[in-house]
Amino acid sequence: MKLTDKEQEMLAGKAGPAVKWAMEHQLQVGRMFDAEDMVTVSQAHMMADPESLGESGVQFTEKIAEDGARVCIPMITDPRGVDLAWYEPLGQTEQMADLERRFIAACQTMGIMMTNTCINYQTIMPPVFGDHVAFGDTGVVIYSNSVCGARSNFEGGPSALAAGLTGRTPRYGLHLDEKRQATKRYVVSSNPQDLMEWGVLGATIGRMSGSYWEVPVIEGIEEAPTSDQLKHFGAAMASYGSTPLFHIVGITPECRKLTDVGGKMLNPTPVTEEMLDVLKQPFTAIGDPLDVVVFAAPQLSLVEMAELANLCDGRQRAETTDVLVCTSAQVYSDAVSMGYVKQIENFGGRVLVGTCFYQQYAREIGEANGWTRLLSNSAKIVNIVGGYGYQPALGTMQACVASAEKGVILS
Amino acid sequence: MTIKLTCHAGIGPKVEGIALVADDNFSARYDLDRIKGVFSRPQHKLFGQSYKDVILVLNTAKGGVATAWMLYEMTSRLVAPKAILLNQANTILVQGAALANMAMVDRFDKGDVTKLIETGDHLVVDPQAGQVDVNSLNR
Numbered sequence: 001m002k003l004t005d006k007e008q009e010m011l012a013g014k015a016g017p018a019v020k021w022a023m024e025h026q027l028q029v030g031r032m033f034d035a036e037d038m039v040t041v042s043q044a045h046m047m048a049d050p051e052s053l054g055e056s057g058v059q060f061t062e063k064i065a066e067d068g069a070r071v072c073i074p075m076i077t078d079p080r081g082v083d084l085a086w087y088e089p090l091g092q093t094e095q096m097a098d099l100e101r102r103f104i105a106a107c108q109t110m111g112i113m114m115t116n117t118c119i120n121y122q123t124i125m126p127p128v129f130g131d132h133v134a135f136g137d138t139g140v141v142i143y144s145n146s147v148c149g150a151r152s153n154f155e156g157g158p159s160a161l162a163a164g165l166t167g168r169t170p171r172y173g174l175h176l177d178e179k180r181q182a183t184k185r186y187v188v189s190s191n192p193q194d195l196m197e198w199g200v201l202g203a204t205i206g207r208m209s210g211s212y213w214e215v216p217v218i219e220g221i222e223e224a225p226t227s228d229q230l231k232h233f234g235a236a237m238a239s240y241g242s243t244p245l246f247h248i249v250g251i252t253p254e255c256r257k258l259t260d261v262g263g264k265m266l267n268p269t270p271v272t273e274e275m276l277d278v279l280k281q282p283f284t285a286i287g288d289p290l291d292v293v294v295f296a297a298p299q300l301s302l303v304e305m306a307e308l309a310n311l312c313d314g315r316q317r318a319e320t321t322d323v324l325v326c327t328s329a330q331v332y333s334d335a336v337s338m339g340y341v342k343q344i345e346n347f348g349g350r351v352l353v354g355t356c357f358y359q360q361y362a363r364e365i366g367e368a369n370g371w372t373r374l375l376s377n378s379a380k381i382v383n384i385v386g387g388y389g390y391q392p393a394l395g396t397m398q399a400c401v402a403s404a405e406k407g408v409i410l411s
Numbered sequence: 412m413t414i415k416l417t418c419h420a421g422i423g424p425k426v427e428g429i430a431l432v433a434d435d436n437f438s439a440r441y442d443l444d445r446i447k448g449v450f451s452r453p454q455h456k457l458f459g460q461s462y463k464d465v466i467l468v469l470n471t472a473k474g475g476v477a478t479a480w481m482l483y484e485m486t487s488r489l490v491a492p493k494a495i496l497l498n499q500a501n502t503i504l505v506q507g508a509a510l511a512n513m514a515m516v517d518r519f520d521k522g523d524v525t526k527l528i529e530t531g532d533h534l535v536v537d538p539q540a541g542q543v544d545v546n547s548l549n550r
Binding site for chain 1: 419420421422436440441442443444451452453454455471472474475476477479480481483484487488499500501503505506507509510
């Protein structure tokens with residue numbers, strides 16, 4: 001790879017051992033993907049929950065911080081794994097909380113802003129068209145690439161940290177024009193309305209698309225979806241397909257026309273109602289006793305919090321069914337002042353701040369609370385938690401609230 | 412009989428071991444019980460099987476970014492595969508392999524690696540050379 005004089009100095013250790021590690025890491029990754037050089041990035045966003053990090057990952061981060069590392073661009077964080085204001089009742093241990101505290105301290109030493117959110121594009125500073133960034137969290141990346149027109153690969157925690165330290169990332173994948181052209185073409189015949197249905201559509205396309213290196217272009221979406229709808233659409237697509245970018249003809253900024261992304265040459269694949277039903281079928285469990293309802297993945301926006309609070313108002317969850325809601329600190333404070341948190345709590349729900357359910361030691365908290373049957377309106381979360389020992393089911397937000405009230409899955 | 416497969420140059424040290432193969436995708440978060448060292452997702456084709464010290468041969472990645480940290484965490488506890496061979500890696504798997512110093516290669520010249528290698532084959536993986544030697548008792 002061609003390196004500038006400044007990058008050569010970083011590699012030689014002139015900016016300290018942490019930056020030297022970061023450059024070495026980035027060169028390893030860049031070479032595997034045939035990157036020719038580095039590209040400067042304006043922001044970094046790091047996913048790092050303590051379950052993923054473990055003791056070794058926390059020690060690694062502490063060592064980087066002790067080596068004098070300081071980020072040189074704005075760097076923010078994905079949801080935490082422990083809500084330090086409420087973890088014992090969730091069945092999380094002091095050891096888990098301590099890992100979290102140590103990681104936070106190391107990040108703060110390096111100048112990282114602990115935003116703890118996977119909806120930074122709704123709440124912090126959305127990237128702009130053409131903006132090269134180094135974002136973690138697949139939902140963040142796919143939204144930023146597709147809806148904002150920014151340019152990011154999936155940057156795992158170590159690589160996002162490296163980008164924060166060097167201010168650049170290897171120029172490969174979605175930083176290149178040619179990798180952003182469509183490779184698969186899908187035609188949608190009906191437009192979803194509910195967030196869950198948007199997630200199912202995204203999941204269906206992601207599963208068919210099937211690889212990080214495929215770029216779906218979608219025809220047939222007639223009206224501009226909302227930010228929350230595209231949030232669930234993209235997060236589910238990324239979850240099922242490892243997909244980092246989609247185009248919607250006439251909607252997303254790089255695809256005013258099908259020809260803008262090379263879509264005319266691709267054979268169209270219809271996305272049928274039957275395909276959507278096939279995706280939903282494994283997550284159908286009408287009549288089953290319900291252990292926990294989860295609203296998360298991605299964290300809820302203020303608009304989702306308002307909708308949920310409205311549904312919860314004047315009702316009460318069943319004693320046998322817990323209700324968890326994950327949102328960001330930025331949304332939470334507004335949701336408190338507007339009364340939404342109170343309405344959800346009066347229903348018997350618990351709002352967790354700066355976390356996301358599947359990143360919170362999902363296996364351990366499930367065992368601690370006796371949760372097996374889980375219901376959510378997130379197509380992403382039901383795809384994830386099966387490996388953690390849950391039997392996940394999928395329903396609309398309305399169905400989730402009604403099911404929590406009755407203690408059984410209603411639809 | 413030894414078959415030599417060539418692939419794109421990869422990451423990590425030269426290793427040898429026994430193959431565990433499936434035409435399926437991979438995520439450390441979605442698919443594994445990392446404490447027990449087994450595939451725990453019921454829908455995965457390797458459900459219930461141990462991944463410790465084997466060479467995983469799979470199609471591509473699925474899902475999220477957690478695997479980048481998790482490969483490092485798994486390696487630190489010595490409950491990890493020796494190497495991962497893929498038809499096509501995604502960025503997260505490569506980033507994780509780089510941090511964990513785990514052998515990883517992809518893009519095989521002769522096509523679908525999950526068809527070229529069988530479970531139980533003895534493999535020698537040389538990421539820098541972009542070469543995998545396959546010793547099979549069945550061929």
